[in-house]
Amino acid sequence: MSERQVRSRFWGSEAFSGLALISPTALYAILLLAAPLATTLLYSVFTDGYLVVIPHFQLCNYIGECRSQLADGTPSPDTYLGAWSDPITQALMLRSLNVSMLVTAMTVLLAYPVAYFVSFNVDASRKSLWLFLITIPFWTSYVIRVFMWNVMMSRTGVINSVLEGMGIISEPLQMVFTIQAMVVTLAHAYAPFAILPIFVALEKIDRSLLEAGQDLGETRFTTFLRVTLPLSMTGVIASVLIVFIPTIGDYVTPNLIGGGKIPMIANIIEKQMLKADNRPLGSAIAVSAMLVVGLISVLFLFLNRRYLKGQK
Amino acid sequence: MSSEKPTMIEFKDVHKYYGDYHALRGINATIKAGEFFSLLGPSGCGKTTLLRTIAGFEGISSGVVLIDGKDVAGIRPNHRPTNMVFQSYAIFPHLTVEQNVGFGLRKDPRSKEDKARAVDEALAMVGLAGYGKRAAHALSGGQRQRVALARALILKPKVLLLDEPLSALDKKLRENMQVELIKLQRQVGITFILVTHDQEEALVMSDRIAVMFEGQIAQLDSPEALYRLPKTRAVANFIGTxxxxxxxxxxxxxxxxxxxxxxxxxxxxxxxxxxxxxxxxxxxxxxxxxxxxxxxxxxxxxxxxxxxxxxxxxxxxxxxxxxxxxxxxxxxxxxxxxxxxxxxxxxxxxxxxxxxxxxxxxxxxx
Incomplete structure (x- = not known):
């Protein structure tokens, strides 16, 4: 076989057309995801300079005390603590985990009944209409949706005005600037993301399985526990991850609803990257947060592995 | 001989409407205890609907269904002395074979060991001894059907309902299963009610057959009587040539x-x-x-x-x-x-x- 034949065989092959099809996406992912990620990883082990990052390897951005370099290249007299050594970063990481776990629990618990209702109680011809209605909040920008809750919950907001007008309360309730308010806001913002995977999992369940459950002596409720719930766990697991992973890094809600007074991990990363001009420390915190989220997700998947085994 | 057997199921003028559609149009029939009874008819004739009224998955619009002398109106499927082998077999894909077979034993007061033994016996009865630990989704069509049978029979129902259980199997396997089902029915002595659109299957397996057209029983007879003396041309045409x-x-x-x-x-x-x-x-x-x-x-x-x-x-x-x-x-x-x-x-x-x-x-x- 000549070289030419080999070449024409490659250009006409399925492998080539497959590569051609994914190449725009692949290029996009490499440029905008893999490259920034690699940069962040590198920055996190480099030394902080004045408005620059100096490619001098060190691990103190993660653990221990670090010194920045001043504009003239000499080490700064002041030290800062690495991501894992700084009690403030630790506290913010814990708070972020706390908030996103609360949000995840609330979102998934509220999303399940909605998904169940649409899958089991809505007429087949109206299901797409319901899904469409569920996605309507996405028509407005995320920031506006989050800010809407500020309008609802602020001291002079809708909820306080109505309650005061009805004489139920004499002083406005303090709702914004609380963790609870952030949880409510985030749970609302991520609800459709949680509903859809659960809906898909419920749709896939053969309805005769539910009849079989009842035929074999279970009530509707115990059939739900023994058949429907385990079979929909793939959707629940997907929902948990879809909500948990982005909320931990949410940066808008702490600003708009927390009023900047209850910062989360993303806010401190932003501060280090921009205001404090310490990109190596910001990168180290970002990488650490990513590791924590990754580990928790893997652990979660491992604990639920029996639901993820191949099923027909 | 068969006339001495007591009545197991009785339909008295059963009607069923789906909106305007009249699915069952005055069903009157008696099924005897220990009988292998078939509901035979083309698709859409109401045979599956009738079977599901026995199981309790369909309510009826008027009339009475008696199981073992008891009016079952308002009794939910989980409280009826019937078990069903579904057309799709409805094997729980998240459970193993033995968990599937033992599914209905949760409230059984017997000890764990006794229940495990019952599951093993049920599996042996359908020729699946040693398959207990297998994942249900890894089974072939014929094996799934055996699991569905074992799962229903382990509960010792008064009536076993079979909704086109053989239609998904290939011809050879289907013929084998026909014979096995007949043997199994003789062995356990339970009333079997089979829904099928396959006239040959009904003739081979049944003690008596109800031929249904458009929500009504056109003729209820033994296989031989149906074949030799069909009452209408429609029945004659549906069974054989x-x-x-x-x-x-x-x-x-x-x-x-x-x-x-x-x-x-x-x-x-x-x-x-x-x-x-x-x-x-x-x-x-x-x-x-x-x-x-x-x-x-x-x-x-x-x-x-x-x-x-x-x-x-x-x-x-x-x-x-x-x-x-x-x-x-x-x-x-x-x-x-x-x-x-x-x-x-x-x-x-x-x-x-x-x-x-x-x-x-x-x-x-x-």
């Missing part, structure tokens, strides 16, 4: 009808066991099965009567040859099946031949 010839009833007295049929001539028919009543506007018809007539070769004599005919079509099956022959004086060809015994030639199209037949094998439809 039957040839029909227009006929005139000349006189009728004492269970003997004097008739004249196209192509066959005058004859006296014993119609004692057949449906009586007025002749339909379309006129009377006589029917005969392909194997009750025979082509007469050379010097063969007819055992009873004979008519002349012309061969129109020949369908060769190896062991059998099917001839479509046109009897003199008729418009439509009749099918006659002949066993290909040694030394007998296969006739060509256009051959003139004599057809031997017997009035005793004819059925009169009014």
């Amino acid at each position: 039957m040839n029909f010839l227009p006929a005139k009833i000349l006189s009728e007295a004492g269970g003997i009808a004097e008739i004249e049929a196209a192509g066959l001539g005058r004859m006296a028919l014993n119609v004692e066991k057949q449906v009586t009543g007025a002749v339909s506007p379309g006129g009377a018809t006589v029917g005969f099965r392909p194997e009750t007539a025979t082509l007469l070769f050379d010097t063969q004599e007819a055992t009873d009567r004979e008519s002349m005919a012309t061969v129109e079509e020949v369908v060769y099956y190896g062991d059998m040859t099917y001839y479509d022959v046109k009897l003199d004086g008729t418009a439509e060809p009749m099918r006659v099946s002949m066993r290909n015994v040694f030394g007998r030639p296969v006739l060509d199209i256009g051959t003139r031949t004599r057809v031997g037949w017997s009035p005793g094998a004819l059925v009169l439809f009014r």
